[in-house]
Amino acid sequence: MLIVHWVINEEVNNTFIYLALINILAFCIFGLDKQLARYGQRRIAEIHLFLLALVGGSVGALLGMYFFRHKTLHRRFTVGLPLILLLQIGLAIYMEVAK
Numbered sequence: 001m002l003i004v005h006w007v008i009n010e011e012v013n014n015t016f017i018y019l020a021l022i023n024i025l026a027f028c029i030f031g032l033d034k035q036l037a038r039y040g041q042r043r044i045a046e047i048h049l050f051l052l053a054l055v056g057g058s059v060g061a062l063l064g065m066y067f068f069r070h071k072t073l074h075r076r077f078t079v080g081l082p083l084i085l086l087l088q089i090g091l092a093i094y095m096e097v098a099k
Contacts, residue, residue: 019056026057030064030071037070046071050080058085 029052033044049071053061062081064070071077 022057023060026060027064034070
């Protein structure tokens with residue numbers, strides 16, 4: 001029984017660590033892209049910003065978008081990122097219920 005408890009906790013811990021890291025990365029990438037925009041340098045492709053959100057960094061992407069005031073005038077971001085987050089929450093709930 002102890003082994004099962006340890007495996008479940010390890011999976012939860014690994015998921016938590018992954019989500020924390022991907023959200024920190026997404027937040028930082030939005031800040032970096034804002035800096036690059038300010039100085040007229042080559043930017044990070046929008047598809048990469050969305051991919052970071054899709055792979056679990058949607059909270060960090062949203063926080064970065066509003067904290068850095070970056071992409072807040074772009075409808076695809078102001079609608080797309082919250083939509084990705086809602087879909088991820090829905091998927092997590094579905095997966096939990098389906099257990």
